Every structure is written in structure tokens, then in C-alpha cells.
Amino acid sequence: MWAQMATRRLSFLFVRSYCSEGPQSSVRFDDERVQNYISLLNGRDFNKVFSLRKGEASLPKFKLMNREMVKKAYFDTMKRCEERLKPPPVVEQRKDLGEEISTDPKLKDFDDSKWVFTDISMGIEDKDRYIVVREPSGTLRQATAFERDRLCQTYMPAPGRKIWLPTLLTKEELPYALKRVNVLHILDLVCAQCPPDSPDYIRVQETAYEYVRSQGLYSELYSTKHYGGLIWYLVQKDKLLGLIGFLVSKEKLGDVEILVKLYCLVHPDTATESIQELTGEEMVKSFCEHKGYLTILDSLSKENDSSSEPVTATDTV
Amino acid sequence: MRGGAHTRGVVNKMANLLQLFRSFTSRLHLQLPPQQITKRFYASRNPLERRTAKELYDALTGGKGGRKGRGQKWDRVEWVQLPRKIPLGRGRTGKRWPGLSYPLPPAKESTGPLLDSQKKLLAPVELSEQTEQEGLDDLGIISISDLKGEYRSKRSLHEMNWSKKGWSGRTWKGRYVGIPEAANGTPMPDFHSVILDMYRARWKCSMGSQFAIQTSVIVGNGKGMVGFGVARSKDMRGCIRRAKNRAVKQLRCIPICEGHTIFHNIKSKCVRTRVLMERKEKGFGLRCNPKLQAVMQLIGIKDIRIKQLGSNHVGHLVRATLSGLLGQETYESLANKTGEFVVQYRTEYSGRPLVVGVPSSTDESFLIWLRDHQMLHSDLEQKLFKNKQ
Numbered sequence: 001m002w003a004q005m006a007t008r009r010l011s012f013l014f015v016r017s018y019c020s021e022g023p024q025s026s027v028r029f030d031d032e033r034v035q036n037y038i039s040l041l042n043g044r045d046f047n048k049v050f051s052l053r054k055g056e057a058s059l060p061k062f063k064l065m066n067r068e069m070v071k072k073a074y075f076d077t078m079k080r081c082e083e084r085l086k087p088p089p090v091v092e093q094r095k096d097l098g099e100e101i102s103t104d105p106k107l108k109d110f111d112d113s114k115w116v117f118t119d120i121s122m123g124i125e126d127k128d129r130y131i132v133v134r135e136p137s138g139t140l141r142q143a144t145a146f147e148r149d150r151l152c153q154t155y156m157p158a159p160g161r162k163i164w165l166p167t168l169l170t171k172e173e174l175p176y177a178l179k180r181v182n183v184l185h186i187l188d189l190v191c192a193q194c195p196p197d198s199p200d201y202i203r204v205q206e207t208a209y210e211y212v213r214s215q216g217l218y219s220e221l222y223s224t225k226h227y228g229g230l231i232w233y234l235v236q237k238d239k240l241l242g243l244i245g246f247l248v249s250k251e252k253l254g255d256v257e258i259l260v261k262l263y264c265l266v267h268p269d270t271a272t273e274s275i276q277e278l279t280g281e282e283m284v285k286s287f288c289e290h291k292g293y294l295t296i297l298d299s300l301s302k303e304n305d306s307s308s309e310p311v312t313a314t315d316t317v
Numbered sequence: 318m319r320g321g322a323h324t325r326g327v328v329n330k331m332a333n334l335l336q337l338f339r340s341f342t343s344r345l346h347l348q349l350p351p352q353q354i355t356k357r358f359y360a361s362r363n364p365l366e367r368r369t370a371k372e373l374y375d376a377l378t379g380g381k382g383g384r385k386g387r388g389q390k391w392d393r394v395e396w397v398q399l400p401r402k403i404p405l406g407r408g409r410t411g412k413r414w415p416g417l418s419y420p421l422p423p424a425k426e427s428t429g430p431l432l433d434s435q436k437k438l439l440a441p442v443e444l445s446e447q448t449e450q451e452g453l454d455d456l457g458i459i460s461i462s463d464l465k466g467e468y469r470s471k472r473s474l475h476e477m478n479w480s481k482k483g484w485s486g487r488t489w490k491g492r493y494v495g496i497p498e499a500a501n502g503t504p505m506p507d508f509h510s511v512i513l514d515m516y517r518a519r520w521k522c523s524m525g526s527q528f529a530i531q532t533s534v535i536v537g538n539g540k541g542m543v544g545f546g547v548a549r550s551k552d553m554r555g556c557i558r559r560a561k562n563r564a565v566k567q568l569r570c571i572p573i574c575e576g577h578t579i580f581h582n583i584k585s586k587c588v589r590t591r592v593l594m595e596r597k598e599k600g601f602g603l604r605c606n607p608k609l610q611a612v613m614q615l616i617g618i619k620d621i622r623i624k625q626l627g628s629n630h631v632g633h634l635v636r637a638t639l640s641g642l643l644g645q646e647t648y649e650s651l652a653n654k655t656g657e658f659v660v661q662y663r664t665e666y667s668g669r670p671l672v673v674g675v676p677s678s679t680d681e682s683f684l685i686w687l688r689d690h691q692m693l694h695s696d697l698e699q700k701l702f703k704n705k706q
Contacts, residue, residue, distance in 0.1 A: 046691040050669035057598040058664050062673075064657040067683065073660065073670045074690050 027266050029090040029232055037262045038228040041255055042085045045223040049081045087228030094197040098144040107138040116143065118151050126152045127195075149195065160192040169193065169204050178211045187226045209233045218246040231259070235266050241293050248299055253281060260287045484607040489515045489532075491611060497536050497561040507538045510561045511611040514631040518549060533631050534560040536568075537615025544568040545635050571642045575696065577619040580648070585641030589628035592637045597622055609638060616642070648674030648697075661694065673697055 027034060065073065119130040131143040131151055143151065153163050168177045169190060177186060187208055194201035209230050212221060221227045234243055240263065247255045260283055264272040275286050281300070288297050368376075415421050483491025489512045496504050511534065518531040529549045534557065537543040546564030550556035574580045574596070583594040597620040603610045605623035612635060613621060625634060648659045652674035659674030671694045672687055684701060687693045693701070 046669060050667045053665050053667070056665040057600055059596065059598055061662045063660045063662070063670075064651075064655055065660050066657055070658050070660065070670075070672065070687070070692065074692055077669055 026268070033265060034232070034262065037258050037265075038087060038231060039082065039085070040258050041231060041262075042082075042227055043223040044078065044081050044085065046077065046081060048223045049084050050077075085223070085225050085227075087225055087232075088191050089196045090229055090232055091197045093199055093202055094145050096144050096146070097142045097148075099142045101132065101140045101142065103137075103139045105138055107134070109136060110138070111136060116147070116151060118155060120155045126156065145198070149198065158192075162193065165193065165200055169200065171203070174204060174207055175211075178208065183208055183212055183217060183220055184224060184226065187221075205229060206233065213239060213242055216242055216246070218243055231262070235259075235263055238267070240291070241296070244288075244293065244296055245299075248296055253284060256284050260284060263287070483512070491607060494534070494557050494561065497565040498558075499565060500562075505565060507540075508536050508542070508565065509538075509615060510534050510536045510564065511615060512557065512560075513608050513611065513635065515556075530556045532556050532560045533635070534564050535612050535615055535635065536561060536564040537612075537617070539615060539617040541571050541573050541617055542568050543571060543612070543616045543639065545632075545639065547632060569639065569643060571616055571639070572645055572647050573617055574647075576617075578621055579618065579642065580645045583641040583645065585637050585644070587633040587637035587640065588630070590630060590633040590637050591626040592634070592641060593624040593626070594638070594641060595622040595624075606634070608634060612638060652676040675701070 029035075063069075114136065115134040117132050117134070126148075129148070129152065131148055132140055133143050133147065134140050150163055153161055166189065167173050168181065168186065174186075187205065190201055190204045190208075194204075212218065212230060213234065218230075221230050231243070234240055240259065244256055244259065247253075247259070257280065260275065264276045271290055275283060275290065278286055285297065285300065288294075288300075413419050483489070485491060492512050494510050494512055496506055497508055497510055498504050512532055513535055514531075514533045516531055518529050520527055529551050530553050531547065531549045533545070533547045535543065535545050544564040544567045546560045546562070546567065548556055548559035548563055550559060572580065577599055579594060579596050582596055583592075585592050585594075599620060601620040601622070603613050603619070603621060605613070605621065606625050608631060609623050609625070613619075623638070628634075646654075652659050653676050656676050656678065658672050658676070661671045661673045662668050663671075670692065672692050673694045673696075675684065675687075675697065684693075688698055688702065
């Protein structure tokens with residue numbers, strides 16, 4: 001329980017911008033327009049963002065407030081809520097380093113094992129830290145990314161992170177873990193454990209998002225910081241049917257409109273250009289016609305006819 | 318000098334005996350190994366080995382006649398015939414251990430017929446009436462009809478479920494005594510009652526000293542309704558019934574904060590009894606006098622600490638706590654008094670502000686604003702918008 005709490009709390013710390021080479025599509029995740037759309041799509045549910053933390057029960061504090069103070073308190077919490085909902089970065093997978101610096105044939109077979117030299121001086125970020133390895137063969141090289149992660153954790157341990165990957169997140173165990181453990185917990189754990197450009201991070205996130213899509217568990221990630229990553233994944237892979245069905249069932253047509261705009265931004269095309277000119281429900285309808293989402297068109301027309309209950313679309317893509 | 322001759326004769330006899338004994342032992346000493354001698358010597362001296370089991374039992378339990386007068390019934394220990402109540406090798410639950418208490422069933426391959434003894438042991442155990450009744454008692458609360466055995470004799474109390482005995486062993490204090498009845502005689506199934514105190518009251522009149530049983534009973538439904546009643550009667554059953562029904566007539570409604578505790582720390586007093594109550598967080602439990610624990614359970618308060626000072630009188634103790642609880646200042650009354658909103662901050666909800674008290678003068682548009690912006694506490698929201706939805 002404590003570990004879970006720690007990861008939940010600390011996962012906010014690992015939100016930082018990573019510079020990497022540009023992804024395949026022209027628009028990147030840290031683009032301002034994309035971030036703006038995602039922040040608009042995040043449902044700001046206080047009950048979920050400030051949910052109960054176990055093991056911290058204490059006596060409450062009370063304040064007497066007039067109307068203006070109550071309003072100010074609301075806006076302050078809304079700011080905190082938005083900070084908490086900032087999505088963790090989505091970046092390209094890193095390349096393994098390990099360039100050779102020099103070779104010294106005199107040092108051949110000086111020892112059985114490798115020697116690692118780490119700069120542990122304070123005030124340097126982990127990614128800028130200088131770490132080199134002397135091989136038993138006598139070559140001196142830069143440390144690989146995997147080695148860097150481990151050494152930084154041994155000398156400068158980050159709370160909530162372990163030196164080795166938890167078995168929960170390994171390739172063999174993850175499909176079973178997803179069925180048993182809450183998806184949110186797995187995503188939080190990965191955020192605390194791995195840097196966002198590591199292959200493990202990307203693998204776990206993509207399998208978790210795919211699981212959410214296949215099971216239709218959008219409501220679990222809704223109004224959490226992982227919702228942005230989920231949207232970005234689904235938009236990029238072009239698998240939006242289930243998500244739109246979820247939003248329509250919640251009567252959030254405005255959100256669908258923003259989602260369509262985001263889609264048009266990521267996939268610039270002659271068809272999407274014509275969709276972009278429209279607004280409101282027409283935009284959504286034309287998008288659904290373009291993609292062939294007939295179930296959603298049906299439910300939209302039903303809503304217009306009478307105020308019956310909206311039909312939830314099942315993902316069959 | 319008759320006496321002198323007599324004593325001399327005794328001494329002579331003693332001397333002869335001693336000589337004989339010495340010679341005997343010395344002869345033994347010569348003939349037998351030392352281990353056997355000591356064994357025989359001490360065996361003859363040990364009183365416990367010389368007595369029979371019945372003699373020893375009588376010595377411990379007071380002998381054949383026992384003590385005369387009061388209380389003779391209780392000191393006597395009786396033999397228990399084990400096999401009558403607990404069949405040997407079966408246990409109370411009837412659990413049977415293959416290979417230990419009954420033979421292993423034959424393997425499938427061997428097709429030989431079962432022996433009669435094996436058939437008998439493999440048959441299902443029949444539960445007696447007693448065990449079935451115990452199962453019913455586990456439902457939670459015992460009504461008076463279920464406790465018939467207790468009126469029969471005090472000894473049957475020993476066979477009662479220990480968890481329902483209250484806080485004082487054999488006596489009635491702390492025991493659940495079923496549901497009370499309203500004034501018109503209809504039972505009130507939501508309510509439960511607990512005996513807080515029971516003793517024999519004595520007073521004098523022209524006829525001499527009079528005796529009766531006095532009971533004080535607390536009645537509550539676990540949702541804030543509670544009542545306290547005291548009654549005297551010569552009949553124990555009638556006494557409990559009257560106390561319960563008196564308690565139901567004096568029901569009071571006590572506000573509970575968020576369903577688990579009180580609104581603020583309270584000090585209160587009744588005659589010589591002082592009571593200090595502290596508000597506590599969820600999961601703290603009831604840390605107080607066992608009598609007050611029963612009171613709190615029947616009110617529905619789950620987390621509280623109470624320190625009791627001064628007299629231990631049950632009536633004063635209960636009246637002091639109830640008067641303190643009735644005088645609490647709720648969020649609503651605080652808001653109305655100050656004309657401002659009462660806002661709550663909790664660390665377990667990451668310091669999210671929640672409005673728990675609204676002054677009655679606020680207009681409806683602002684209430685709706687509060688609800689739509691997720692600032693209202695869920696309890697308050699239910700209260701305010703219950704009728705409109």
C-alpha cells in the first residue's frame with residue numbers, strides 16, 4: 001500500500017520535458033495546440049483527482065469563508081487540479097549509447113569484471129551525468145542507457161523507483177497483471193519506475209492503452225493524467241470508435257468535436273480539410289461518415305428524434 | 318505412679334520398635350541395592366499415594382457433607398462425563414480427520430465390501446439440537462425468548478456464547494436484551510437494547526426491609542436515536558421489559574458528524590460525574606468505558622475517545638454524555654450563527670476544500686453554482702437537493 005501511495009504521489013515529479021528527435025508525424029505531442037486540446041478534453045473531476053488516500057486519516061481543519069473566498073478557493077483548487085492532470089511526456093525511444101572512447105591494449109585482462117566510473121557530484125541532471133565503463137578487454141566506452149539508469153538509481157536513489165524492473169511490468173507478466181490490477185496503478189508505477197524514453201516505458205504504456213481500448217475501460221482513465229496519453233495513442237493509431245462511443249454515451253458532444261479537430265491536426269488530408277471547415281454536430285457527423293462509424297451516427301440521429309437513452313458503441317475495429 | 322509406669326512402658330515399646338526398624342533397614346541395606354530401598358521408603362511415606370482417588374476428591378471439594386449454609390452449590394466441582402457431551406474423537410464441530418479419527422476410505426481399486434465398523438464411521442454426523450441453536454445465535458442479537466436457558470438456572474450461562482455475555486461474566490451487565498416495545502405494544506424492530514446496570518435495591522418501610530431488582534437499560538437504533546430508562550421490579554423479566562419500554566418513551570435524536578464521530582470536543586457534567594469527549598478520525602474506534610461503548614454503539618458513533626472523571630454512577634454517566642452530545646454545534650448552526658460558509662480541508666483528500674455548512678440566507682443560484690463546481694460535500698448536497706430532484 002505504501003509503495004502504491006509513493007508511486008502515486010511521486011509520479012507527478014517525473015513529468016518533465018525530454019528533448020528527442022522528432023517523431024514520424026509532423027505534429028509532436030509537446031506541440032502547444034495538441035496540449036491545449038488535451039487539456040480541454042481532460043474531465044476535471046475533483047472526486048477523482050483528489051481521491052481518498054489510504055493511511056492518511058487525520059482530523060479535518062475548518063475555515064469560515066464568505067462568497068468571494070469560496071470562489072477563490074475553487075479557482076485555486078482548479079489550478080492544482082490542472083497541474084495534476086498534466087500528461088506525462090510521450091517521446092521517441094532512446095538510442096542505446098555505448099560509444100567507444102579509447103582502447104588501451106596494455107590493460108587487457110586487468111580484471112575479471114568491468115569497472116564503471118560515475119560522476120556523482122551534486123547539481124547535475126541524471127541525463128547529463130558522465131558515466132564511463134572500462135571493459136576487461138581494455139576498451140573505455142560510454143555507459144549504455146540501461147547501465148545509466150541502474151547506476152543513477154544506486155548513487156542517487158529516486159523514491160518509488162527500484163533498480164530492477166518490477167515483475168509486474170515485465171513482458172511475460174504484464175498481460176496477466178492487467179487483468180488483476182487496476183490499469184491506473186500499472187501506469188502510475190511505470191511513470192515512477194522508468195524514464196519516458198526507455199523501451200520498457202513505451203511498451204507498458206502501449207499495452208495498457210490497447211487493453212483499455214479492447215475492454216472499453218475509458219471511464220477508468222477519464223479525468224486522470226493518463227487520459228492525454230491514451231487520446232494521443234488512439235488518434236495516432238486511428239482507433240477512435242470506442243472512445244467516441246464513450247463520449248457520446250456521456251453526452252459530451254463538445255469533447256467529440258475537439259477530438260475530431262485533434263485528429264485533423266495529426267492527419268492532414270484533403271478529406272480532413274473539408275471536415276475542419278464545419279462546426280458543431282455537422283463536423284462530428286461528417287467525420288463519422290468519413291470513417292464509417294455507423295453505430296455512432298445511429299445513436300446521434302436517435303438523440304435528435306427523441307430524448308431516448310444513447311446507445312453505447314462497441315469497438316469492433 | 319500409674320502414669321509413670323505407663324510412659325515408661327510406651328518408651329520401652331518405642332525403643333524396641335526403633336531397634337527392630339534399624340535392624341530391618343540395615344538388613345535390607347545389606348541385601349538390596351540402594352535404589353530400591355529409597356523407593357520403597359518414600360513410597361510408604363507419600364500421603365497422596367496412600368489415599369484413594371475418592372478420598373482425595375472429597376478432601377479438595379469439602380467431603381461428603383460439604384459446607385452448610387449459603388453458597389454451597391457453587392464451590393462444589395462435579396464430575397463431567399465427557400463422552401455424553403463431546404463424543405470422543407469427533408469434536409464439537411463434527412469435523413473428522415481421515416486416518417486419525419476414522420479409517421481412510423478404501424482405495425477405488427479394491428472392491429471388497431466395507432466392514433460394519435467402517436460403515437458406521439463413514440456415516441454423516443447428526444447435529445444435535447444444541448448445535449443448531451448455537452448457529453441461530455450467531456445472527457447477532459439474542460432476544461429474550463432465545464435466552465430461556467438463562468432463566469432456567471444460572472449454570473446454563475456457562476454454556477452460553479462468550480461473545481454475547483457482556484462485560485461482566487456471569488451477571489447481566491452489558492448484555493443485549495432484544496427489541497423494545499412501543500406504548501401501544503407493537504415491537505420496534507429497528508431498535509436494540511443493552512443492560513447497563515442491574516442490582517438488588519433495598520429500602521425500608523413499615524413492613525420491614527423490601528427488596529427489588531433495579532435495571533438501567535439503553536435503547537438505540539444506531540442512526541442517532543437513543544433513550545435511557547430505569548425500572549424496579551421484583552420480577553427480573555418484568556424489570557427488564559419495563560426499563561426497555563421506559564427508555565423507548567424518552568428517545569432523543571443525536572447529530573452524528575459524517576456518520577462516524579462527533580462535531581467537536583465536548584465537556585459536560587451531571588452531578589458528580591464529568592465527561593470529556595474528543596472527536597477522532599476514521600478508524601480510531603471507541604476508546605472509553607465499556608458502558609459508554611455500548612451507548613455509542615447504539616447511537617451509531619464509531620470513532621471517539623471519552624475520559625470519565627468523578628463518580629461512576631451509571632445514570633449520571635449516561636445523562637452527562639447524552640446532554641453533552643445533544644448540545645453539539647453542527648456545521649449548519651455554526652454557519653447560521655456566523656453567516657459564513659463552513660469549509661472543510663482534509664489531508665487524505667489532498668487538501669481539497671469542501672463546503673459542509675451553508676447559512677440559510679444564501680440564494681439558490683449560489684447553491685447551484687457550488688454544486689456544479691464540485692464544492693459541496695456529498696452529504697450536504699443530498700440534504701439540499703433531495704426534494705428538488
